[in-house]
Amino acid sequence: MTLAVEASQLVKHYSGRGGVVEAVRGVDLRVSAGEVFGFLGPNGAGKSTTVRMLTTLMTITSGSAPVAGVDVATEPDAARRKIGVALQEAGLDPRQTGRELLVLQARLFGSSHAKALERAGELLELVDLVEAADRRIKGYSGGMKRRLDLASALVHEPEVLFLDEPTTGLDPASRLTVWDELRRINERGTTIFLTTQYLEEADQLCERLAIIDDGRIVSEGTPTQLKSELRQRRSLDHEPTLDEVFLDLTGRTRERVAGDVQEVQA
């Protein structure tokens, strides 16, 4: 089986004001090519830090992380050609139009102007933004921005697409649209590595999940496996939800979660 992501003992330490912060403490991840992989965890668990390391945006304290067969630490530029990234904040330039942004992004990946224009047109169609293509991004809605951000991560047809909470802040309709787009992108063969705080999203989209807490992977498997494991271990008389799995694995009570992680609702 070809691996799209193969992180071994990934560690990230920061120097903070209160001393060294161990944000990620030895994460191992194996994601198969073509898979939709979900990476879950409470706020501050190390999800975004892991994604930033895997996408060359952050240095790795120790460990190795080949993505699409390329080590992100030693060959960052080669890795960047194989990965697409859409982070929590839709990273867009509000003064450009949607089309200009995609053309620039494609050109930065080495396309000629004509090819970049053609690719921008394809992507605008894919994310249903043809009508808004020549309007400035500052006038786009949150959902439109998120879709454009997705499109900009796809300009170079990446092998692996990293999405850090791609639907946070979106209304339910926009969230469903993004889900549809992710399914379409995955059907074309792109591996998707997705972090989310919406467990329903993980249940709907992901073939396999890993749950991280306090910088360590606490469980990994298909949603069905994780639920069955909890059911057996706790001798439950009902099929648990992914929310229950999450709360059990991260040692959080619902009362604590209500204070800590607003997004997680049972």
Added chain:
Amino acid sequence: MSQTALLGQRAIRESLRTPEALLPTLFIPLFFLVVNVGQAGKIFPSDSTPFLKGQGYAAFQLPSSLLLAASFGSAALYLVEDIEGGYFDKLRAAPVSRTALVLGRLAAEAVKTLAITVVMVAIALPFGITIASGPLGFLLLLALTASWGVVYSGFMQVIALKTRSAAATNSGSLVFFPLLFLTPNFVPRDMLTRPMEIAATFNPVTYIMEGMRSLILEDFNWAAIGRGFAVVAVSGLVMVILNVRLIRRYD
């Protein structure tokens, strides 16, 4: 087209689409020119003030205003906006040379400063200011002013990359005011009081101002022009090195 040119083009488009940010760059230096000349012009009549070399006091003051116009460092303000908005990470996640990421903005700043200098000189000409060193001198004046624009934007980009804060970056533009006033801003250096003369001698902006002033007031004074260009070359190199170093270590 190189990545620097692509990113520079984008930065120019950004400026053109934000005229409200561009206008103060022109208006405030012109305001300073009018006020300074209005307040001190009578003290220095052109026919009895040898350092004016036959021109009015506005010609002597023009370099200060050009330097001020070149010191708004808007490239850094847009950079910090990119950082805060997440677009900077989008660019960093692309296989773009880290050097191009900083040089693109600086190249755009040079173009913008050139345009502003042309407009300011064009506004100044009807008020009796002439460029005594002629067309070549005018080109050198443009180059010197634009180079200073790049240096100062480079300095502010260092603050932006280091702090990632709009407030801190904004405050970087205020640093220019002490630098501007510790120069032979109102009179030549040899007419300053001793403490001010010493401060001006250690201030690199002094040499750029004197170079620009020589191009406006006299035929080519290569020593003054050379010192001005040497200062922008050295400080420009330092700023580019610092920018590239910071962006390579950006985590």
